[in-house]
Amino acid sequence: MDRPIGVIDSGVGGLTVLHELKRQLPKERFIYLGDTLRCPYGSKSDQEVQQYTWEMVHYLIQFDIKVLVVACNTATALVLDQLKENLSIPVIGVIEPGARAAIKSTETNHVAIIGTENTVNSQAYDLALRNIKPNINTTSVSCPEFVPLIESGRFVESDAIDVVERSLASIKEVYDIDTLILGCTHYPIIQPLIEQVVGDQMTVLSSAIETGSEVSTVLTFYNLHQSQTVDETSLEPVILTTGSLHVFERIKEEIFQLKSASLKQISLI
CATH class of the missing domain: 3.40.50.1860 (Rossmann fold)
Known part of the structure; x- marks a missing residue:
């Protein structure tokens, strides 16, 4: 066709x-x-x-x-x-596919989601994850600075890492999160920076x-x-x-x- x-x-x-x-x-x-x-x-x-x-x-x-x-x-x-x-x-x-990928990935049963304010407030990922696995633990954080950083092209500048560090600080404080969903399709563009900040203990997933x-x-x-x-x-x-x-x-x-x-x-x- x-x-x-x-x-x-x-x-x-x-x-x-x-x-x-x-x-x-x-x-x-x-x-x-x-x-x-x-x-x-x-x-x-x-x-x-x-x-x-x-x-x-x-x-x-x-x-x-x-x-x-x-x-x-x-x-x-x-x-x-x-x-x-x-x-x-x-x-x-893109939400249900991303949730399925996270369920497959997590071993600690604690998944973090980062996204825009609307996506996080909607709890769409939390609901999608719990529809698959009711006892899953989730932590959701909005990162409102990420999309403007990417759309402006400033993500290649040296201070971009500071924006990512500041935005993900609360997630890094939770010891048992082992999977991080990039709950915005812009975010994989800065995935190397995100992985640098969260370290090897977290698997960073895009829903693509x-x-x-x-x-x-x-x-x-x-x-x-x-x-x-x-x-x-x-x-x-x-x-x-x-x-x-x-x-x-x-x-x-x-x-x-x-x-x-x-x-x-x-x-x-």
């Missing part, structure tokens, strides 16, 4: 999911939309997050997408159920790998895999953003090697 898979995020963070989707599903076409202009979503009201998410979805629907991947933890926490109820295509979020596996399963279940032979040049993802192209261009090339991906600025308003 020669229809693209749509991926949405509040900014550049969802490129971590897109990168993994491309790795696991090399024959599929992808169209990505990052709402950088209104990022971060983590401190917005529930109503704003719902409105912005639906605006992104309505924009991508015009491309006849066959699956929607919500590569934003805040939107997954606040809007996923609405999307599933109202769209006629499969919709996949598990999300890729779930998308593959859904494509198989609904018989939606790419069935036609297509020119490889048409498989390069289309990346759309509502904001500046500069940070997107830099991150997509330097971190994700998406050098030939088409990048375009669009308006949702």
